[in-house]
Amino acid sequence: MSKSIAGPEIERLIQLLARVPGLGPRSARRAALHLIKKKEQLFAPLSAAMAEALDRVRICSNCGNVDTSDPCTICTDPRREDTTLIVVEDVADLWALERAAAMNARYHVLGGTLSPLDGVGPDDLNIKGLVSRVAAGGITELILAVNATVEGQTTAHYITDQVSGLGVKVTRLAHGVPVGGELDYLDEGTLSAALRSRTTF
Secondary structure (H helix, E strand, O other): OOOOOOOHHHHHHHHHHOOOOOOOHHHHHHHHHHHHHOHHHHHHHHHHHHHHHHHHOEEOOOOOOEEOOOOOHHHHOOOOEEEEEEEEOOHHHHHHHHHHOOOOEEEEEOOOOOEHHHOEOHHHOOHHHHHHHHHOOOOOEEEEEOOOOHHHHHHHHHHHHHHOOOOOEEEEOOOOOOOOOOHHHOOHHHHHHHHHOOOOO
């Protein structure tokens, strides 16, 4: 059993920080110590920001995005293209696509992927909401921006089956050689996908 090195309040702070993705016990201790050292400049404003976020953050009932309003800013933006819907696994994926600023479309967050081994089935994801949005009409293309994992591809196939017959074109992100990538450093799966997805030069 590890020996306690600080008061219970500090130990609790470290334990909670250790639950944050990317922070293990050692990183959590360093983060806690840094926050304590910068109490006025960082700790107090962070605490206030977290309290405000806890009070104001909502999950968009339309697309599943995280925002301070429901429906979210993306769903209420009149400049967004209404005919294209990008389907993502998680809000982090939505934010990544928004940072890329490649499309001005709308989104739908699934909340994960199908994974029978982990007990995640269709009813555990926001798939019914997606099918309802497509069935309501107006959407002409569904872009499946899911990860190139077994679970991601299984989810993509399931969604494709669910929306078949609803008159929507289903596409997926291209897989293969990244921009600036060198062939010698790529794994066999990436190279194989790149060859299958080859385009006219």
